[in-house]
Amino acid sequence: MTLPISFEFFPPKxxxxxxxxxxxxxxxxxLNPEFFSVTYGAGGSTRDRTLSTIDALxxxxxxxxxxxxxxxxxxxKLGDLLQRYxxxxxxxxxxxxxxxxxxxxxxxxxxxxxxxxRFIRETTGDHFSIEVAAYPEMHPQAASFRQDVHNLVAKFDxxxxxxxxxxxxxxxxYFHLVEQVQKAGVFKPIIPGIMPxxxxxxxxxxxxxxxxxxxxxxxxxxxxxxxxxxxIQAFGHDVVAKLCERLMQxxxxxxxxxxxxxxxxxxxxxxxxxxAGC
Ligand code: FAD
Numbered sequence: 001m002t003l004p005i006s007f008e009f010f011p012p013k014x015x016x017x018x019x020x021x022x023x024x025x026x027x028x029x030x031l032n033p034e035f036f037s038v039t040y041g042a043g044g045s046t047r048d049r050t051l052s053t054i055d056a057l058x059x060x061x062x063x064x065x066x067x068x069x070x071x072x073x074x075x076x077k078l079g080d081l082l083q084r085y086x087x088x089x090x091x092x093x094x095x096x097x098x099x100x101x102x103x104x105x106x107x108x109x110x111x112x113x114x115x116x117x118r119f120i121r122e123t124t125g126d127h128f129s130i131e132v133a134a135y136p137e138m139h140p141q142a143a144s145f146r147q148d149v150h151n152l153v154a155k156f157d158x159x160x161x162x163x164x165x166x167x168x169x170x171x172x173x174y175f176h177l178v179e180q181v182q183k184a185g186v187f188k189p190i191i192p193g194i195m196p197x198x199x200x201x202x203x204x205x206x207x208x209x210x211x212x213x214x215x216x217x218x219x220x221x222x223x224x225x226x227x228x229x230x231x232i233q234a235f236g237h238d239v240v241a242k243l244c245e246r247l248m249q250x251x252x253x254x255x256x257x258x259x260x261x262x263x264x265x266x267x268x269x270x271x272x273x274x275x276a277g278c
Contacts, residue, residue, distance in 0.1 A: 008038075037256075040069055071099070113155055137166070139166075169243060171246040174192055192244075198260070
């Protein structure tokens with residue numbers, strides 16, 4: 001089956017992490033993804049590490065897409081980054097608002113992702129293909145689901161080409177979001193973000209912080225496995241593979257994997273789904 005896949009990395013904190021990431025990148029490149037993306041800490045908190053990760057990956061066969069967040073940053077700094085990426089021949093960005101790191105105050109000159117999308121289009125025209133974030137279970141700060149859909153539509157109208165979702169485990173929430181966006185007259189791709197389950201406490205901590213729901217039946221079974229990481233990984237693989245199958249059957253236009261800078265869980269899923277080397 002042919003379905004575009006893409007992989008997300010975070011910028012490593014140490015030299016050992018950076019060198020390990022090169023190996024992970026090489027292994028995941030074998031699966032023929034459309035692109036790798038690299039996250040960016042809001043307010044520029046990972047700026048140097050994101051830039052050095054992009055530098056390390058940008059001359060490889062698979063294109064790399066930097067994430068760029070606007071909250072707490074100035075037009076000037078964001079413009080410098082755009083110029084740098086443009087000069088490096090990068091053609092895709094993931095444009096986000098971001099969350100201000102604790103202690104940092106001031107929303108900056110571009111308070112929402114829609115403002116960043118407009119800014120990118122104003123300053124660089126059609127050079128970049130722009131991805132934005134979407135939330136099947138609603139962004140935690142949104143006033144309502146309707147307002148969140150309206151915001152996603154506004155990001156598309158401002159010039160975003162496609163969206164990648166926050167991770168989720170309930171396929172119906174994704175289909176509902178796609179339906180609502182299409183009802184608003186937008187038919188651009190909304191790619192499900194897929195989080196492999198490998199570690200119960202990390203998953204629960206992460207989902208609590210970003211407002212993604214881990215259903216009770218998954219939480220309970222993860223709790224039952226305690227420290228038995230082999231069983232957690234086998235169960236997690238099964239749950240996420242079934243979710244991906246359901247999304248593919250329902251017409252998802254691609255899958256974006258949150259790799260957590262690891263090879264094995266993502267490779268196992270991609271191979272089981274028959275998407276390797278498409
Ligand atoms: P926005 O689209 O601006 O929305 C933020 C909130 O504001 C929503 O609740 C929206 O409904 C509301 N809103 C929008 N416009 C208005 C308005 N005019 N008035 C009132 N409310 C409004 N974070 C990082 O820091 N770095 C990353 O690299 C990163 N990568 C991500 C990748 C993906 C695929 C996803 C899904 C998320 C990522 N995040 C990242 C997290 C993201 O930055 C946070 O979820 C952040 O809180 C919102 O970003 P956004 O781009 O969705 O913001």
